[in-house]
Amino acid sequence: MQSIEVPHLSPYIIDLLEEKVAQYNKPDFISLDPVSIPHRFSVKQDIEIMGFWAAVLAWGQRKTIISKCLELALLMDNAPYDFIRNHQDSDLKPFLDFKHRTFNATDTLYFLHFFQTYYLQHDSLEYAFSKHISASNETIENALIGFHNMFCESEHFPSRTAKHIATPARKSSCKRLNMFLRWMVRKDNHGVDFGIWNNILPAQLVCPCDVHVDRVSRFLGLIKRPNTDWQTALELTASLKQLDPSDPVKYDFALFGLGIEGFAK
Known part of the structure; x- marks a missing residue:
């Protein structure tokens, strides 16, 4: 760097x-911030899934962001991790009507596909980021680049969905993913950030x-x-x-x- x-x-x-x-x-x-969405859950994977989605959808009015995330959670029976792992194709029809600004049904269905494929192989979303860096890295730059490449590598990946997953390789400030990583990584006793990940250091956050x-x-x-x-x-x-x-x-x-x-x- x-x-x-x-x-x-x-x-x-x-x-x-x-x-x-x-x-x-x-x-x-x-209460007035998108971080309120993952705070509705107690299972680690539920927090990861809804935190990730809340961060990715975090543009526009905060009230609308929260409303759309609650809509998504309801479509997953308010049990995202269980739904992600166990849903059948027939369960996906209600998601065809989901939309938030430029995030549409195509994007939604691919997110569900990515999550299901990933969580059937890994216990936590942390590995999707942490596998690309070590404690010697000054920042999470390589983690963001590696995650983006991993997210987009599926043969089912729709090219339009790439715009929703930022990467430093495209010179993006990666605002939403940096916010998500702050929620997952920062550790204190103040009750906002979760600090449920251990393989990325708070000092590496951007x-x-x-x-x-x-x-x-x-x-x-x-x-x-x-x-x-x-x-x-x-x-x-x-x-x-x-x-x-x-x-x-x-x-x-x-x-x-x-x-x-x-x-x-």
Whole structure:
């Protein structure tokens, strides 16, 4: 990975980010956020499946995202892991009407196919990411690239579905997958992120760059790149590592929260 020049952070910025992490990294944050979807489940694989789907569908109004995810869960009898492993072709007909923005029935059916094929061979979705990196890797870049290639390699893969699984190889900031990995990997006692995966380090995570995070980060001088791409996400994460090298992505709470508050508009 190329060297990234990081800005000097003033005491004001440091104090602001620490204050906002404390404000938003708590259960009160959950109800209005897509992370509320996997929090409805207790089985590890249910959390993975619905967390992955909630992250992939996370564009547009949060209320609509949550509603569409609840619709998906209901189509899977509110038991995603059991449905994924045991459904028959005849059980798939109701999914033909599912749609969220540009995510349509073709995409939905392939996701179900991928999950079924994968979970019949592996116990946890973690391996699909962690198999591509080691503890020596600075970030999850190779995990995201490897997962994308694995997801798309099936002979049944519809080319249109590739746009829903981002990869640094296409210079994407990978906002949604970075958010999903934050949910699965980060470990603390605050009740928002799950921390149910152990083979990816919190220090390797990359901060999700949604519109709120991007705007606030630019205002605070955490990123300088004119466009938002994978290098921008790495630049932001490098800036945040000055505050906590072992857990930089916890500041996603602060940046997103400030954005929702209208900071820097």
